[in-house]
Amino acid sequence: MREPKALNIPLPEKEPKVSVGIVIAEDLKKSVRIKPCCKRCVVRSDDGIERLIEGWCDISLASGSKGGTVELTDNKGGKLHGSRLTIFSQRGKPERLFVDSITVGRGFHWEDEKVQSFTGEITVFSHKGFIVVVNTLPFEEYIASVVSSEMGKSCPADFQIAQSVAARSWAWAFWGSKHRDDPYDVCNDDDCQRYQGVTDGFNSCRRILSAATGVFLKAPSGAVCPAYYHKSCGGHLASPQMVFGYEVDGLVPKADMEKELSYRVDQKFQYFLADKYVYENAYCAPLNCTLPKSEILGGVDVDMEYFRWDYTISSEDLCSIAEDKFGLKGIKAILSIVPSQRDPSGRYCKMKVEFTDTSGEKKELVFNNQYEIRKFLHPKFLYSSAFEIIAEGKGEVSKVTLRGAGWGHGVGLCQMGGVGMALAGKSWKDILCHYYPRCEIVKAY
């Protein structure tokens, strides 16, 4: 997942509608199950034929002469075909609908499948040989779902509002650019933004966010800021230039504290990891972000230490990763792992790994960004590339222990830090000014 460059998009003039891919071709599904939430629903095919449904129904790819179309089978065995099926409530208003087996955390260490419910319009069709489900809804409803999917409903209101402005700006800045060839504007996962339909906190979140409907971050260039955010910076925000490979207008690396640090984190990373001042002053440190993680994290997040963490992986696992994820063949052992070039937050941006294969020949992998480094060092995905590495073994590496900081790419809003700021009594505007210091807060509609 390399980030595309955000386009220079001006502010929207009115609230748009957004189409979200909730089951996408990459999920490789040939069928999906849906169920109206309480009442009966109407399913309409593209040639206008309608059928009432209640209870769980299957929608699968049609076979034979009807290839390329989808077929609904309801709980009484009734069928409906079409190249596109759209689901409505009986009164013409969109009904809440359950969809089974929605993939969350695609490719990350928290990947899972969930039943989720959705408002708005749901369409089901075949794309690239697989079932695709698209949910179309008003942008502000989408944003309330993103905010309540990203973090728990106990997060302070000012944090939720700050998060909504970041999510709205990010979505608008990248509108369609990550899914140019797909039949939806955004996907439902961390690749775009986490969208889990009608979450537990959805309704209370909608009420809270009404304080900042249509509010965006405007970068110094006048375009909407691609307002990146992440779970925890670990005490210092990362450099977009070094993390993504390009400058992001309006975003800068800085300490996640009221004042700057007196030293450079990239030069004294080990010191930074244990620095008492950072533990006491970073907004995302457990001392300041004091709510229990079970209350502030989103439903799919793993309850672990986000600010500082330890992680050990065996060389066998790393060799399997080199083969499975990076296509090397016949790897026998690891000779060395040498990360280099830290960004201002301490995140490594380069890494070289040397192997021997079964014929005794040397092979190497060279990584030039934090994303690949994180992909290599964990069977799913490593929390962040800000770490100290301790490789054990003589001649050959037997295992690797990492002591790290933060969770995510570290650019823009630090969610744990934003919660810490709100708990310290800062307003949503203070939070946005801290994390996006060069941006202006503007209301577009």
Ligand SMILES: [Zn+2]
């Ligand atoms: Zn996406």
Ligand SMILES: [Zn+2]
């Ligand atoms: Zn932070």
